[in-house]
Amino acid sequence: MPYRAPAREFAFLFDHVVGLADVTSTDMFAEATPDVTEAILTEAGRMCETVLAPLQRPGDQQGAVLENGVVRTSPGFAEGYRAIAEGGWIGMSAAQDHGGMGLPMTVTTAVNEMMSSACLSLQLNPLMTQGQIEALEHHAPAEIQALYIPKLISGEWCGTMNLTEPQAGSDVGALRTRAEPNGDGTYAVTGQKIYISWGDNDFTENVCHLVLARLPDAVPGTKGISLFMVPKFIPDDAGNPGRRNSLSVVSLEHKMGLHGSPTAVMQYDGATGWLIGPEHGGMAAMFTMMNNARLGVGVQGIGVAEGAYQHALAYALDRKQGRAGGTGTIVEHADVRRMLTTMKAETQAARCIALACAVAIDMAKATDDAEWSARAAFLTPIAKAFGTDTGMEVAQMGVQVHGGMGFIEETGAAQYYRDVRVTAIYEGTNGIQAMDLVARKMADSGNAAFALIDEVVRGAEAAKADHPGLAQNVWDAAETLREATEWLIAQEMTDRFAGAVPYLRAFARVLGAHYHLKGALAGDAARVALAAFYIRRMLPEHIGLLTQVREGADGLFALGVDDLAA
Numbered sequence: 001m002p003y004r005a006p007a008r009e010f011a012f013l014f015d016h017v018v019g020l021a022d023v024t025s026t027d028m029f030a031e032a033t034p035d036v037t038e039a040i041l042t043e044a045g046r047m048c049e050t051v052l053a054p055l056q057r058p059g060d061q062q063g064a065v066l067e068n069g070v071v072r073t074s075p076g077f078a079e080g081y082r083a084i085a086e087g088g089w090i091g092m093s094a095a096q097d098h099g100g101m102g103l104p105m106t107v108t109t110a111v112n113e114m115m116s117s118a119c120l121s122l123q124l125n126p127l128m129t130q131g132q133i134e135a136l137e138h139h140a141p142a143e144i145q146a147l148y149i150p151k152l153i154s155g156e157w158c159g160t161m162n163l164t165e166p167q168a169g170s171d172v173g174a175l176r177t178r179a180e181p182n183g184d185g186t187y188a189v190t191g192q193k194i195y196i197s198w199g200d201n202d203f204t205e206n207v208c209h210l211v212l213a214r215l216p217d218a219v220p221g222t223k224g225i226s227l228f229m230v231p232k233f234i235p236d237d238a239g240n241p242g243r244r245n246s247l248s249v250v251s252l253e254h255k256m257g258l259h260g261s262p263t264a265v266m267q268y269d270g271a272t273g274w275l276i277g278p279e280h281g282g283m284a285a286m287f288t289m290m291n292n293a294r295l296g297v298g299v300q301g302i303g304v305a306e307g308a309y310q311h312a313l314a315y316a317l318d319r320k321q322g323r324a325g326g327t328g329t330i331v332e333h334a335d336v337r338r339m340l341t342t343m344k345a346e347t348q349a350a351r352c353i354a355l356a357c358a359v360a361i362d363m364a365k366a367t368d369d370a371e372w373s374a375r376a377a378f379l380t381p382i383a384k385a386f387g388t389d390t391g392m393e394v395a396q397m398g399v400q401v402h403g404g405m406g407f408i409e410e411t412g413a414a415q416y417y418r419d420v421r422v423t424a425i426y427e428g429t430n431g432i433q434a435m436d437l438v439a440r441k442m443a444d445s446g447n448a449a450f451a452l453i454d455e456v457v458r459g460a461e462a463a464k465a466d467h468p469g470l471a472q473n474v475w476d477a478a479e480t481l482r483e484a485t486e487w488l489i490a491q492e493m494t495d496r497f498a499g500a501v502p503y504l505r506a507f508a509r510v511l512g513a514h515y516h517l518k519g520a521l522a523g524d525a526a527r528v529a530l531a532a533f534y535i536r537r538m539l540p541e542h543i544g545l546l547t548q549v550r551e552g553a554d555g556l557f558a559l560g561v562d563d564l565a566a
Contacts, residue, residue, distance in 0.1 A: 003053040003118055003310060005045025010110040010355075011038060016522035017515050018355040020106055026366035029104045037107055044089060044111040051083045052118035056307075059121045059260025060415050064201075066252045066262075071200040074260040078203035080122050084115070085155025090126045094133045098149040105365075106358040109299055113351070116303025117310075120419050121260030123303070125158055125198045127296045132159030132210055135289035136229075139277035144229060147239050148208060157206040157231075161289055162193040162266060170432060172212065172283070173221040179213040179228055179273060188270040189213050189230050192250070195426070199264025200232070200249045206241045207232040209266070210289065211273060212282050219280070227282035228273035246271040257418030290427060291380055295361070297427045298384040299354050301391025301420055305347040308391075308398035308416035313340055315402050315411070330401075339401050343394045345534040348519070349512025350383075350390040356515070357383040371451065378441045378448040381433035385501075386508035388423040388430060395420050434500035437507075438488060442496075446489045449507075453482050456514040463517050467528070470520065470535045474513045477542055481510050484546040491552065498556050499549030506545035513539040 014020035014037065024032045059074040066072075084090060092108040094100025108130070115123040133152050136145055151157040168174035177191025189211055200207055209230045218224030233241035250265040277285035316331040326332045331340065357379035364372035395417035399406035406413040424430045442449060460475035488496055488503060513535050520531035 003049055003056075003307060005041075005048045005114045005117070006306065007038075007041040007045040007114075010041055012523070013352060013355055013519070014106070014110075017352055017518045018106070018359050020104070020359065023104045023106060023359055023362040023366065026363070028102075028366040029362060031102070032104050032107060040092075040103070040107060041110060044087065045114055047083055047087055047089075048114040048118040052080050052115060052122060055080050055119045055122060055260070057412055057415070059119060060257070060419075061259075063121075063259025064252060064262035066249060069248060071202060071249060071252070071262050071264070073201050073203060073262070074121070077122055077201075077260060080119065081125060081155065081201075081203050084122075084126055089115070090129055090155050091133065091153030093130070094149065094153050095137060098133075098137075098145065099153045100133070104358070104362040105295075106355055106362055109295065109354060109358040112296055113299045113303040113306070113354075116300040117307040118303075119260070120300055120304055121258050123300070124258070124261045125201070126155075127293065127300070128161065128198055129155075129159040131161065131289040131292040131296065132208065134292045135210060135227075135285055136276070138288050139227070139281075139285040140229070144274060144276065147235060148229065151206070151239075152208065156204065157208055158198065158201065158204045159208045159210065160196055160199055161286065161293070162196055162209050162211040162230075163286065164195045165192060166194055170429065173225070175212055175214070175225065177211065177213040177268065179215055179226060180270075181215075182272070185274070187213075187215075187228055187273045187275065189228055189268045189273040190270050191268055193266045193268070195253070196264045196266045197261060197426070199262060199266050201262065205233075206235075209247070210276065210286065211268065212286060213273075215279055222283045224280055225282040226279055227276040227285045229276055230268065230271050230273040234272055256421055257415065258422060293427045294380050294384040294433070295354065295357055297423050298350075298357075298387030301388035301423045302347060302350045302354055304391040304416050304420040304423075305343070305350065305394035308395040308413070308420075309340070309343040309347055311413060311416065312343065312398035312401040315405070315413070316340060321403075336401060339397050341530070341533050342538070343397055345516070345530055345538060346390050346394055346512075348530065349508070349515060349534060349538075350387045352515035352519075353379065353508060353511050354383045354387055356511075371448075374444060374448040375451065378437070378452065381428075381437045381441065382504055382508050382511070384427065385424070385430040385433040385504055388420070389505070391420040391423055392417065430504075431501060434504040435497050437504050438496040438500045439493060442489055446485055449485050450482065452507075452511070453478050453485065456481075456510060459514050459518060463521055467517065467520055467531075470517055470532060473535050473539060474510070474517050477510045477513060477539055480546060481506060481542065484549055487550060495552035498553035499551065502545040502548040506542040506549070509539055509542040509545070 055076045064073050091100035092103045096102040165175050179187040179189045211228045211230045236242035246269045250267045253263040319330045321330050330336045360376035399413045402413045405411045456478040460471045463471040516531035516534045520528045
């Protein structure tokens, strides 16, 4: 079964679950009418099905390589990228002033998920560019915006972000790359960066690197970091790629998956760069790009989950094994049906959380309302961590559905797991997302968390007339989550961090149940059945997770370092 883009599913969720109508009722996004949105989903879905999906396996089997300093990309990737660029899918949410569509992030999120399902390795390229466009829109001087953003939107140029160094991973403040003023408004950037996704390619005219570096007077730590635009080719007076900059790809990483996406070690040797944002304000500027990317990476996980589910379902509908009624295929076996339904229900829950996050981002942008901004900030780490965890879990379950053939590369089932595994690591590990959730995102005394919990409670109360049993389960779970949140806020930070990961997952479990219940209210018998499966079989996990949260940190350190090594 070839990949089928779930365009109709997105339309349903927009209308009945995540509230896109609130977004399109604002002046900023009034042009994103249902007809426009439907046309976008249909056309993007067609491109994903016919152009990108056929590149999934070739990109894995013949990945990007570095030959004599030149990155050669996988067969067909240049044509696939051209389809993405020519369709306008890179600049969907970019400002119209620079040639973007000015569409809601919610719509962009749906398109990004479909592209991730079809070919994650290639989709990572425009995702990085989208984040760079947003960072430049917020922080770059006008002349940089005018020069770079239209080229990035058109796909003529693409963008990357350069944070990590060999000694500075999650601890970005330990980076050593330096930037010396040239005396003409530019800077000489010197240092090495690692894990640079799509650090180079052979199909765009230029590659634009946003690089974190230290000025000579920089203080230690993150407060001494600045951000610079360092292009592969320095634009000439006409804005076209000119002379080659003093940077190079040292090597490409040999990775578990995402073979079609070149992950580069980048070397900068006095490369010419331009300051983006104020001196020593690099982290704030880069976080604009990272927050965009964190939602995008969560969506990558969800996209892979959808692809892995469709792949496993096709196999289950075809594979005959043992004594099974009905079709005679393994889909009739109870345990296979359990796995497939779990995959479908989990993917839907994660998808709704990501779309709800995107709606909050759109509403914050359109209304400048602090409550929407707080909601968007709170949902971002949940969308990232739960979306990518879902991608990994659904992909590994897809391998299990295939049985022994899932361990055989020819079926393609293992690729989904290999490709998605890194999404829980890059753009901030999922553990760091959870720590961010219980620390920075609760600095408001939990107001954003409680507002979401209140919404779940109201939704459950509204559903009691139609689905009393399911609604009561969701109501009870929300109140249990409220009590755990109140307890967590009263704890010292070490105890919060000890329970951060189970807390994030418990919150996602409750949100997932809320969105499934909303879908059941507006949907057919199949949606009710899927909601019942999630609420009765998967939601109860929150109880065990919140029990872990209340254990605090003491038990984590009961074993000393010597005990761990014994």
